[in-house]
Amino acid sequence: MTVGEDADPPTDGDGYTYEKADWYQAETGYDDGVIGEDTVPELVDRRAEGHDGVAQMYKGGVYNRTLTPGVIDEAPEGEFASVTYGDFRRIYRRL
Structure with a gap:
């Protein structure tokens, strides 16, 4: 589209x-400077650059079907875990 x-x-x-x-x-x-002909990994890398905190948190036992083993660790049942901007950069670089 x-x-x-x-x-x-x-x-x-x-x-x-x-x-x-x-x-x-x-x-x-x-409009943003990252919009153009860049790939998704390039866009994520550019937007996450300089951020070192938590990007997203997720709860164990809720959305396990969306996690890929070895990419994002499953959170303990009923507890929260987090993904940092550095994690996102590492994950998206390999797409």
């Missing part, structure tokens, strides 16, 4: 257009 002034607005399949939706307007109007 192309996003921008020349893009056709997306629909829900029943003909409803999202063109006037707040999120669509915000997304098509968003």
Whole structure:
């Protein structure tokens, strides 16, 4: 899907257009130095550079199906674990 002034607005399949939706307007109007022809790993690397804290936390036993063994360690059942920006950079570099 192309996003921008020349893009056709997306629909829900029943003909409803999202063109006037707040999120669509915000997304098509968003501009940032990392937008362009970069790959996803390059975008993540650039945005995470300089951040050394926790990027996201997750709870053990809740979303185990989304974790890939050896990439992100499973949190103990009922406890929280975290992924740092450095972790994201390491993970996305290999995509």
